[in-house]
Amino acid sequence: MTVHFNNAGAGLMPTAVTQAMTGYLTEEAKGGAYETEQRHAATLERGIYDRLARVLDAPVDDIALFDSATRAWTSVVSHLPFAAGDRIWITPYEYAGNLILWTELRRRLDLRVEVVPVLPDGDLDLDWMEANIDDDVAFVSVPHVPSGCGIVLPVEEIGRILAPRRCFYGVDACQSVGQLPVSLAVIGCDLLTAAGRKYLRGPRGTGFAAIGSRLRARVSLPFHDLHTADMVADDAYEVRTESARRFEYAERGNPGVMGLDAAARHHLARTDSGPGPLRDAVREVVEGLPGTRLIDPGSRHAALVTFTHDRVPSQDIRAGLHGRGVNVWIAQGSHTPLYMRTVGVEQAVRVSPHYYNSPADVETFAGALCDVLR
Numbered sequence: 001m002t003v004h005f006n007n008a009g010a011g012l013m014p015t016a017v018t019q020a021m022t023g024y025l026t027e028e029a030k031g032g033a034y035e036t037e038q039r040h041a042a043t044l045e046r047g048i049y050d051r052l053a054r055v056l057d058a059p060v061d062d063i064a065l066f067d068s069a070t071r072a073w074t075s076v077v078s079h080l081p082f083a084a085g086d087r088i089w090i091t092p093y094e095y096a097g098n099l100i101l102w103t104e105l106r107r108r109l110d111l112r113v114e115v116v117p118v119l120p121d122g123d124l125d126l127d128w129m130e131a132n133i134d135d136d137v138a139f140v141s142v143p144h145v146p147s148g149c150g151i152v153l154p155v156e157e158i159g160r161i162l163a164p165r166r167c168f169y170g171v172d173a174c175q176s177v178g179q180l181p182v183s184l185a186v187i188g189c190d191l192l193t194a195a196g197r198k199y200l201r202g203p204r205g206t207g208f209a210a211i212g213s214r215l216r217a218r219v220s221l222p223f224h225d226l227h228t229a230d231m232v233a234d235d236a237y238e239v240r241t242e243s244a245r246r247f248e249y250a251e252r253g254n255p256g257v258m259g260l261d262a263a264a265r266h267h268l269a270r271t272d273s274g275p276g277p278l279r280d281a282v283r284e285v286v287e288g289l290p291g292t293r294l295i296d297p298g299s300r301h302a303a304l305v306t307f308t309h310d311r312v313p314s315q316d317i318r319a320g321l322h323g324r325g326v327n328v329w330i331a332q333g334s335h336t337p338l339y340m341r342t343v344g345v346e347q348a349v350r351v352s353p354h355y356y357n358s359p360a361d362v363e364t365f366a367g368a369l370c371d372v373l374r
Contacts, residue, residue: 024258064243282362
């Protein structure tokens with residue numbers, strides 16, 4: 001039986017998720033796509049938004065659906081009213097997909113993109129943030145947990161620093177939703193994006209965002225789709241909602257939305273304590289083997305352990321573990337380039353257990369890793 005330690009890439013979908021998706025597809029095939037959509041309107045038009053609002057502890061009007069977290073981020077950030085000279089704060093742990101957008105906006109709008117410094121242990125320098133925040137800072141972008149290492153960034157503390165300021169605050173929560181407590185109310189951010197496929201255990205091709213009312217009021221979208229707007233004259237249209245749904249497009253993969261809804265239901269019904277203890281066990285296994293180097297900055301950590309070996313390439317370790325029934329993945333240095341470049345890492349093995357894994361899975365991983373590194 002396979003040990004799945006690649007939840008940072010995509011978690012294993014619960015049976016309820018696959019049943020929701022395949023059941024919906026079967027209905028579409030037998031009875032028609034539009035007709036099936038009507039039968040499930042309670043979930044597709046209301047239920048999914050209510051449940052994601054509960055997952056994120058956010059107002060339901062803040063929730064919007066997308067086909068990925070990156071789509072959610074770019075659909076919002078690219079339409080903010082930045083001005084030349086605005087300062088954008090990012091961290092060394094910024095995801096490369098978001099960095100590409102910041103690079104383009106910097107070129108197009110003459111923004112100043114600045115990297116928040118870190119302390120020697122890798123934690124963000126919150127004292128620097130408090131001392132340097134000013135009204136020319138227009139946006140602060142922070143990943144809750146980066147994709148390439150397991151540090152947990154202090155998003156709640158950052159929210160308290162930024163609360164009195166005019167800047168917008170965005171949190172990339174792809175690697176935290178489903179494994180860590182995530183509360184928009186506590187974090188105090190204007191934008192939070194996440195993917196369905198990771199620790200939430202939903203399907204690929206699903207993403208969502210919480211887009212706060214303060215931010216929504218400042219965005220002028222170039223287009224509104226028909227599910228939120230109507231042509232009221234030959235040369236005029238009206239938008240029917242001020243909710244975050246005006247960022248959406250009408251056409252979407254409804255089987256995926258049904259699967260995401262089932263994943264949100266499953267998550268809300270959980271009573272476990274999360275994957276934290278298994279993370280520590282995995283870390284101990286890796287740290288105890290000669291030649292390994294943990295990529296492990298910071299004082300707080302999530303269930304994501306990355307490492308390199310001084311003799312065996314990371315790709316060979318991943319392939320060797322896969323051949324022994326253990327799924328892990330490769331953290332590409334280019335995906336978290338600002339941090340990985342400073343520590344000299346092009347590739348690392350990424351091990352990401354979840355709550356459904358067991359101590360026996362860690363033992364299997366330990367034995368397989370020892371074999372691969374011999």
